[in-house]
Amino acid sequence: MTVDLVIFTVNLEQLKVLLVKRAEQPFAGLWSIPGGFLESAESLEDAAIRVMQEKTGVKEIYLEQLYTFGAPARDPRARVVTVVYFALIPWQNLPQPTSKKISDLGWHAVEQLPELAFDHREILNYATSRLRAKASYSNIAYGLLPAHFRLSELQKMYEIISARELDKRNFRKRMLATGLLEETGQKDSAGAHRPAMLYLFKKREFVLLD
Numbered sequence: 001m002t003v004d005l006v007i008f009t010v011n012l013e014q015l016k017v018l019l020v021k022r023a024e025q026p027f028a029g030l031w032s033i034p035g036g037f038l039e040s041a042e043s044l045e046d047a048a049i050r051v052m053q054e055k056t057g058v059k060e061i062y063l064e065q066l067y068t069f070g071a072p073a074r075d076p077r078a079r080v081v082t083v084v085y086f087a088l089i090p091w092q093n094l095p096q097p098t099s100k101k102i103s104d105l106g107w108h109a110v111e112q113l114p115e116l117a118f119d120h121r122e123i124l125n126y127a128t129s130r131l132r133a134k135a136s137y138s139n140i141a142y143g144l145l146p147a148h149f150r151l152s153e154l155q156k157m158y159e160i161i162s163a164r165e166l167d168k169r170n171f172r173k174r175m176l177a178t179g180l181l182e183e184t185g186q187k188d189s190a191g192a193h194r195p196a197m198l199y200l201f202k203k204r205e206f207v208l209l210d
Contacts, residue, residue, distance in 0.1 A: 001080070002038060002083075003084075003085065004034070004051075004083075005033060005052060005086070006086040006087070006123065006124060008086065008110075009107060010161070014109040014160065015160055015163075016108060016110065017033070017107070017127075017128075018056070019031040019034075019116075020033075020105050021106075026077060031115070033123060034052075035051060044065070048063060049063070062089075063085055063087045064085060064086055064087075065084075066084040068083050075118060086130065086131065088144050090146055110128050131161060137208060139201065140206060141154065141157045141161060143204075145157055147200055148188075149199060150196045150197070181201065183198075183199055184197075
């Protein structure tokens, strides 16, 4: 039994996923999603958090169990069933992990994935579809945003996740009507545009939108 993690972020206006390059067989030299075997005394979620910390050095992020993959031939070494979680993390420079099983780590755009080991392309496609579906009816984008943000940044985040443009007026009206956002009282004066109000989520937790 293993636990694998699909870790999403948004950078340079692209939805990206964290991949590691395998240094061992099977599939040495190919990219894969991070994961690890379940230890005898830990829960699935504890295993996911452990793998997250080992690979990224962070733990306080959005984390959700995605699906269980157990095709008989998915791992050439033995019959291995994996429980997959997906996580959302605001963009940052993550420390390089130290592991004999990993030779490289990097963020890859979901639309430009390299050749992947095991059944990880199938897993990534499933995770991306789930994330995009959730973006249509929830506030899930909070997991990819900094604490304070412009409404324009919030809209852009949803557009990147869903891979489609959104009407500015309707989007802002809908988000403000949810009661989930709060003005910080501060404005962002960075950039060439006029200063814009900064907002925050009253609670950084998953909520369904009306």
